[in-house]
Amino acid sequence: MQNEIKVHEDEELSLKLFIVLSRALESVRKQVVKDIKSYNLNLTEFAVLEFLYHKGEQPIQLIGKKVLLASSSITYVVDKLEEKGYLERIACPKDRRVIYGKLTERGHQVIKEIFPQHRKAIANIFSSLTKEEKEHAIVLLKKIGLFADSI
Incomplete structure (x- = not known):
């Protein structure tokens, strides 16, 4: 009986931790999104720019994996960044199936300016x-x- 009480208390504490963690994450996320929107970008556009700023040109498929986007979504984000003049696509000379994303000079300047802020x-x-x-x-x-x- 004593063991059942301890298990129940641990389960209740775990549920409370989950709720607190979820609410904290949502509050933090709202503030981050608010900050990024002030630069006329959305969260995924900023993530792609920031990744390329720190890692240099990368295969578009890898960019999607690193910023946790589906392959269909990364294409849309890259299109939007290309329209804004922040990113360009470069074909891989060794494998035509691979396309790289690279910051343009304008894109590099924008992320260089906003990242410290x-x-x-x-x-x-x-x-x-x-x-x-x-x-x-x-x-x-x-x-x-x-x-x-792991579970």
């Missing part, structure tokens, strides 16, 4: 935590994510 906005969102609390949260959240992936 975005980094400050993210820092502001998490400014209620100390350095140690952030480090501890990273460890705990990684542990949760890795375990969830």
Whole structure:
């Protein structure tokens, strides 16, 4: 009987953790989206620009995987960024099936200008935590994510 009570309490605590984590993530996400929209971009456009800014030209299929987009969605995002003059497609000379995404000079300038501002906005969102609390949260959240992936 005592064991059943402990199991029930642990299940209730896990449910509460899930709800708190979900609500916190939603609140953080709203602030991040608000910041990114202020640059006339949506979340996925910003993710693609930021990825290419830090990694250089990449196969479009890989970009989609890295920013967690379906292959049909990455095509749409790349089209939009190309229309804005931020990205260009480059055919791979060795394999015509592979197309690379590369920042244009304009795209590079835009992300170079806005990324430091975005980094400050993210820092502001998490400014209620100390350095140690952030480090501890990273460890705990990684542990949760890795375990969830393994089951």
